[in-house]
């Protein structure tokens with residue numbers, strides 16, 4: 001047992017050392033990091049890679065989603081921090097955080113390119129959104145709170161992911177959207193998103209948006225439902241209508 005642990009420890013240390021203690025998956029990918037990366041990109045990279053990253057004679061397209069030197073977070077990190085030896089791609093003396101921020105921006109460029117596959121009609125999409133989505137989703141400062149704010153969703157999700165969200169919302173559901181089904185001692189049930197929980201009580205937002213506080217001693221059981229509160233739109237919206245909505249969500253991003 002002791003022997004095996006020693007062997008593992010020896011194996012791990014050189015791996016970390018080799019990568020300069022940097023994580024292999026980008027830990028800095030929020031909208032704020034993307035914006036900081038965009039600024040660095042305009043200042044230091046756009047001259048060769050173009051303002052939208054689509055390339056110039058002096059540097060290749062970084063927005064196509066395919067990379068010569070590997071498209072993983074780690075490979076992009078390496079190309080930017082170490083340069084590409086034997087080419088005019090220089091090594092950049094940026095901090096680890098800054099390099100990750102630029103990687104986040106490069107990803108957003110690729111997603112934007114990819115989302116442009118949505119050949120829909122954005123104006124029609126706005127109408128479809130108001131009728132089907134805004135009771136649960138905010139955009140700008142209007143809309144419901146059951147689902148996430150979608151104002152900048154097209155900067156964070158690819159076309160394929162957005163299509164999947166509409167067709168099969170249960171495929172990926174973040175834990176904060178799991179619902180609880182609380183059955184009271186009286187047999188009455190309350191279903192909603194779990195907002196908070198302590199030793200004695202449970203706070204949920206029910207399907208009508210009401211905040212409900214439940215005392216645990218009054219509950220018979222609590223079940224967790226990992227399915228999305230969002231209904232699938234497969235069969236309810238045509239492929240063309242889904243493209244319209246995605247085109248509209250994408251247009252919000254480019255207005256920013």
Ligand code: HEC
Pocket residue numbers: 040041044045046047048049058059060062066067068069070076079080084087088089090092102
């Ligand atoms: C002086 C011009 C120049 C500047 C400035 C420059 N690059 Fe490059 N970059 C290149 C060239 C040329 C290549 C292609 C290298 C090759 O042929 O493999 C490249 C390649 C890359 C690659 C690898 C692409 C692939 O397909 O794997 C990435 C990522 C990259 N650059 C990011 C950046 C970022 C981020 C910046 C700014 C911090 C930047 N570059 C600034 C010229 C430049």
Ligand code: HEC
Pocket residue numbers: 128129132133134135136137146147148150153157162165166169170172173174177228229230231233245
């Ligand atoms: C009954 C409320 C409800 C309705 C109606 C609804 N959604 Fe959602 N939606 C949610 C919830 C809750 C989530 C978060 C859980 C999940 O990922 O499924 C979500 C997630 C999403 C996501 C994924 C967000 C992410 O971060 O990846 C997208 C995109 C989305 N909805 C778009 C739409 C669109 C477009 C419509 C209208 C055609 C719509 N939703 C209608 C509740 C709703």
